[in-house]
Amino acid sequence: MGMDTAVSSIGARARTRRAILDAGAAVLAKNPTASLADVAAAAGVGRTTVHRYFSERSDLIAAIGVDVLDKIGAATERARPGDGPALTALERVCQEYFELGESLAIVFDESLAATWNWESWEEETEADRALARLVDRGREEGALDSRLDTDWVIQVVWSLLYVAWQRSRSGDTKHNALSLCLHTLRKSVGAAP
Amino acid sequence: MGMDTAVSSIGARARTRRAILDAGAAVLAKNPTASLADVAAAAGVGRTTVHRYFSERSDLIAAIGVDVLDKIGAATERARPGDGPALTALERVCQEYFELGESLAIVFDESLAATWNWESWEEETEADRALARLVDRGREEGALDSRLDTDWVIQVVWSLLYVAWQRSRSGDTKHNALSLCLHTLRKSVGAAP
DNA sequence: CGAAAATGGAACAGCAATGTTCTACTGCCG
DNA sequence: CGGCAGTAGAACATTGCTGTTCCATTTTCG
Numbered sequence: 001m002g003m004d005t006a007v008s009s010i011g012a013r014a015r016t017r018r019a020i021l022d023a024g025a026a027v028l029a030k031n032p033t034a035s036l037a038d039v040a041a042a043a044g045v046g047r048t049t050v051h052r053y054f055s056e057r058s059d060l061i062a063a064i065g066v067d068v069l070d071k072i073g074a075a076t077e078r079a080r081p082g083d084g085p086a087l088t089a090l091e092r093v094c095q096e097y098f099e100l101g102e103s104l105a106i107v108f109d110e111s112l113a114a115t116w117n118w119e120s121w122e123e124e125t126e127a128d129r130a131l132a133r134l135v136d137r138g139r140e141e142g143a144l145d146s147r148l149d150t151d152w153v154i155q156v157v158w159s160l161l162y163v164a165w166q167r168s169r170s171g172d173t174k175h176n177a178l179s180l181c182l183h184t185l186r187k188s189v190g191a192a193p
Numbered sequence: 194m195g196m197d198t199a200v201s202s203i204g205a206r207a208r209t210r211r212a213i214l215d216a217g218a219a220v221l222a223k224n225p226t227a228s229l230a231d232v233a234a235a236a237g238v239g240r241t242t243v244h245r246y247f248s249e250r251s252d253l254i255a256a257i258g259v260d261v262l263d264k265i266g267a268a269t270e271r272a273r274p275g276d277g278p279a280l281t282a283l284e285r286v287c288q289e290y291f292e293l294g295e296s297l298a299i300v301f302d303e304s305l306a307a308t309w310n311w312e313s314w315e316e317e318t319e320a321d322r323a324l325a326r327l328v329d330r331g332r333e334e335g336a337l338d339s340r341l342d343t344d345w346v347i348q349v350v351w352s353l354l355y356v357a358w359q360r361s362r363s364g365d366t367k368h369n370a371l372s373l374c375l376h377t378l379r380k381s382v383g384a385a386p
Numbered sequence: 387c388g389a390a391a392a393t394g395g396a397a398c399a400g401c402a403a404t405g406t407t408c409t410a411c412t413g414c415c416g
Numbered sequence: 417c418g419g420c421a422g423t424a425g426a427a428c429a430t431t432g433c434t435g436t437t438c439c440a441t442t443t444t445c446g
Contacts, residue, residue, distance in 0.1 A: 012392070012444075032304045033226055035433060046394040051435065109304070145380070152373050155360070159352040167348070180345050187338070188381035205414095205422065228403055239424040244405065 017053055019043045025064050029105030032112045036060070061112065068106050069125055075100060076127040086138030087190060090157070091182050093131065097161055098178050104165050107158070131157075145191050153189045160185050210246055212236045218257050222298030225305050229253070254305060261299045262318055268293055269320040279331030280383060283350070284375050286324065290354055291371050297358050300351070324350075338384050346382045353378055 023043035027034045036057060040047040054060035075096035081089050097104070106112065113121055135153045138144035144153065164181035168174045216236035220227045229250060233240040247253035268289035274282050290297070299305065306314055328346045331337035337346065357374035361367045 016392085030303075036435095037433080048395075048436090049393060052393085055435080057434075147376065148373065152356075152360070152377075155356045156353070156377060159356050160349070163345075163348045163352050167345070180341065183340065184345075184349060184381050187383075187385070188377050190380075192380070209422080229405095230403080240404095241406090241425075242423060245423085248405080250404075 013053075016045060016049065020045065020050055020053055020060070021064055021067050024060055025068070025106055026102050028061070028064065028112060029102055029109060032109055064106065065121060068100075068103050069127075071100055071103055072097070072107075073125060073127045076130050081130050081134040085143060086134060086141050087143045087186065089134055090138060090189075091185070093134065094157060094161060094182060094185060095178065098164060098174075098181065101165070104161060108162050142191055144189055148189060156188055157185065160188075209238060209242065213238060213243055213246055213253070214257055214260050217253055218261070218299055219295050221254070221257065221305060222295055222302065225302055257299060258314060261296050262320075264293055264296055265290070265300075266318060266320045269323050274323050274327040278336060279327060279334050280336045280379065282327055283331065283382075284378070286327070287350060287354060287375060287378060288371065291357060291367075291374065294358070297354060301355050335384055337382055341382060349381060350378065353381075 020039065020043045024039045027039050027042045031038075036050050037047050039060070040050045043050070050060070054063060076093065079089065079093040079096040081093055083089060131154055132150050135144060135150045139146055139150075148156075160181050164177040167180070168177040213232065213236045217232045220232050220235045224231075229243050230240050232253070233243045236243070243253070247256060269286065272282065272286040272289040274286055276282060324347055325343050328337060328343045332339055332343075341349075353374050357370040360373070361370040
């Protein structure tokens with residue numbers, strides 16, 4: 001059937017698209033002002049090919065954003081934030097997010113969000129809501145510090161993730177960085193003993 | 194004497210320079226890709242005047258960097274990191290840094306550092322050393338968690354400051370944001386009870 | 387093999403920011 | 417008053433990125 005050609009063709013397109021998306025995320029995370037030529041070089045494709053997939057720069061950035069949100073959504077589901085003790089679940093979420101690696105940098109970079117017309121960034125995702133529910137549950141269970149509101153806890157989680165990711169980038173092992181992160185997280189947002 | 198004209202002239206120059214530096218810090222913190230025309234407008238001066246004080250864009254950015262490092266140095270001295278119990282001293286440092294406000298954004302923005310040829314950013318300042326000494330002292334006193342190394346503690350301090358600063362930007366009172374920051378800091382890096 | 391799809395590279399025009407130069411205006415102080 | 421420092425604004429050349437078009441080449445698959 002014609003499906004084979006369609007599949008292989010779509011497969012080729014998908015592969016190229018993914019290469020550009022990944023390279024774009026890595027390059028733009030390090031330097032948000034990098035040119036599309038830099039992205040193309042990092043992806044191992046020609047500059048025109050980048051334009052063939054994403055007609056404008058903002059299209060590429062938006063696509064990277066969608067991609068990261070997808071990854072975060074998938075990681076959140078894998079962590080099963082509704083299962084088991086809240087503090088343990090929060091640690092699982094942390095671990096899954098930490099595995100996202102470079103994608104994290106995109107989340108933290110505000111200057112990209114500035115280049116960004118994109119309202120999807122503002123609106124709450126299902127992952128956001130799941131994380132908020134988890135924190136709320138933790139406070140009700142008495143596992144989280146009642147003096148810290150939900151927003152604060154979530155912000156602290158993300159910032160500790162960022163610090164840990166930077167540390168693993170600086171040469172420390174991922175395991176070590178994650179251990180420090182989780183240990184600090186437990187102490188900082190856990191209920192006072 | 195000629196000194197009067199010199200003084201007033203220098204006074205005028207210094208005032209303009211300061212306006213450009215402050216406006217530049219504020220504008221570039223929000224959007225590192227902002228044009229010099231934006232900086233000039235924010236400073237209330239002409240674009241040519243900016244070039245008169247900082248011949249190239251990188252000169253302006255470098256000058257802002259020096260300025261921020263100066264402010265951090267002064268804040269560190271005010272906090273007297275050598276006096277009293279280490280945890281209390283660390284909180285004082287945190288308070289002083291928090292007061293730096295917008296200048297903090299400059300410190301966290303990596304994309305500015307990328308635009309930046311500037312090696313001074315890498316090298317350790319006296320403030321860095323003082324903070325490291327304080328953390329070391331805290332661990333020896335048993336006031337800080339012995340499982341967290343100095344680098345980690347310092348990174349956590351900065352990231353909590355960043356989160357608190359963002360929060361006060363988002364509408365919460367500075368007092369409230371600082372309280373959350375200090376409370377979380379004590380728990381996260383303090384010695385386990 | 388042969389056609390269609392995908393790509394790379396060159397070339398081009400448009401654009402925005404940069405950095406420079408020159409002129410005219412303003413405020414200040416002797 | 418008259419000179420001087422500082423400034424704004426216009427005008428200009430330059431540069432680097434962007435987005436587009438066209439063509440030659442490679443890859444893919446029937």
